[in-house]
Amino acid sequence: EAGVAQSPRYKIIEKRQSVAFWCNPISGHATLYWYQQILGQGPKLLIQFQNNGVVDDSQLPKDRFSAERLKGVDSTLKIQPAKLEDSAVYLCASSLGTGLRQPQHFGDGTRLSIL
């Protein structure tokens, strides 16, 4: 089966600019996650969708970050305006459901560098 697709693979922008990332989950996976991974740390959840509804966005900095999954399939994550501290890898993951035994399948991420 095809894995989780993310684009772009790399992005370099200046602070205060805007940026958007795209994710296409594994076909049939109802649950989609966005994680932020800062260099040297483990990934941290930003937002979780179940189909096209938000399940958890408690860790999303809503003053600058937004995400949507309008048709319950692919998703976009946006940062506007970007800060230096947003330099990180943004990972998308999907799973069939939210059960405790369900593994999450990750894409290879978008590496964002803020100048």
Add this chain to the structure above:
Amino acid sequence: DAKTTQPNSMESNEEEPVHLPCNHSTISGTDYIHWYRQLPSQGPEYVIHGLTSNVNNRMASLAIAEDRKSSTLILHRATLRDAAVYYCILRETGANNLFFGTGTRLTVIP
């Protein structure tokens, strides 16, 4: 917050078994133990999970202590491709996400 404790780093010789330990002394009866690994420049990859009994799959084995306060991920024959950061994660009832700590960086020596 982190509910597992792992060594920061470990080394193994190629083609030898590797035992990666994880302590989770506050585990509750319904928490599942999951292991993921992250190769350089890639997203995390699911390895294995278990609840009470030892588990085997094509990638690894998971040995869970009888009191469930610790577990060990076993790679039976390390290859260079197994060099990665290994994360031990508790999946708790009602928790939506995976909490990744800092994991164990495994170096495989040729």
